Amino acid sequence: MDKKEVIEIRLYLGKTQSQMSRLLGGSLKAIKSFEQGWRNIPVSVERQILFLLATINTQNKSKKKMTCWGIKKCPLDMRRNCPAWEFQVGHLCWFINGTICHGAAQESWQEKMKICKQCEVFQSLIPT
Numbered sequence: 405m406d407k408k409e410v411i412e413i414r415l416y417l418g419k420t421q422s423q424m425s426r427l428l429g430g431s432l433k434a435i436k437s438f439e440q441g442w443r444n445i446p447v448s449v450e451r452q453i454l455f456l457l458a459t460i461n462t463q464n465k466s467k468k469k470m471t472c473w474g475i476k477k478c479p480l481d482m483r484r485n486c487p488a489w490e491f492q493v494g495h496l497c498w499f500i501n502g503t504i505c506h507g508a509a510q511e512s513w514q515e516k517m518k519i520c521k522q523c524e525v526f527q528s529l530i531p532t
Contacts, residue, residue: 405450407441413457414439428452447513455499458529472497472525478504498526 414424414435421439425432428449437443471494473483483489486504488497498520502509505523510516520526
């Protein structure tokens with residue numbers, strides 16, 4: 405996640421920098437630093453920001469919850485080994501570590517997000 409994405413999501417959520425810092429349990433200085441590009445955004449903060457975005461967007465009743473296994477047509481044996489299937493959170497597959505994407509669990513959050521950012525499930529969260 406880059407500084408532009410942090411700003412866009414914060415504005416989409418209708419939050420000030422101060423409000424965002426409270427939501428994320430961090431300091432105002434940290435939010436300003438992320439938005440200026442002075443500090444890298446930790447994975448834990450990125451996940452929390454995306455989760456807030458997903459929560460707002462899935463509360464919209466007009467949006468149908470998409471499941472990753474439905475979109476990707478995953479075979480049942482692959483689904484059974486995937487945490488997204490186990491917990492029935494196919495719309496939050498991008499948030500869950502250890503999901504089986506492209507036939508295997510990814511080694512890191514960064515590798516996982518490269519795949520997820522190309523997926524329809526994740527893209528449905530992004531404000532248009």
